[in-house]
Amino acid sequence: DAMVIQNPRYQVTQFGKPVTLSCSQTLNHNVMYWYQQKSSQAPKLLFHYYDKDFNNEADTPDNFQSRRPNTSFCFLDIRSPGLGDAAMYLCATSARTGDAGELFFGEGSRLTVL
């Protein structure tokens, strides 16, 4: 049974047209993450939530925003996608704080920008 579910799996958008990717979890984990993964590159952490506490990475562009309305759901908003934002976006959760411990990943949302 899927525990971290991402929708949509594939998203095609036009240059500059806002996009929202969603993530839901049934694990009741405190921490939720968004990673960006480009081809042959390491997944790059964009931001994470510890409960409602939002933690942005210093090099995450302002074009990327996130919302966590409750424990189960987290959204990634890309306000004005550029061609360089085409990537796989991975949502993950963790039950631990401090040492991140085991992360549970969704299957990812692949974003194409035309």
Added chain:
Amino acid sequence: GEDVEQSLFLSVREGDSSVINCTYTDSSSTYLYWYKQEPGAGLQLLTYIFSNMDMKQDQRLTVLLNKKDKHLSLRIADTQTGDSAIYFCADPSGGYNKLIFGAGTRLAVHP
């Protein structure tokens, strides 16, 4: 700053052993992790090693840790076609709640 490096590709024959290597820069991590990503899927934890251990064995998997050289390796014995995937080394040294990944090693298993 933190950095995790891996070679990008490894090709092995079915039945042979695979060794995937990783180097990291931060030595304060409590654990180090190996994640596996199969085609079209998310990352999944494969195994991990506690930083005060040199070796951990888990069925066909052997993890070796050399803290002095900051080198981590994953050995897969009797590699099967089902082991074809991308393997990521991960280090929690990025800070509170953070996991830093290497670029991943794509393992191709051929007959």
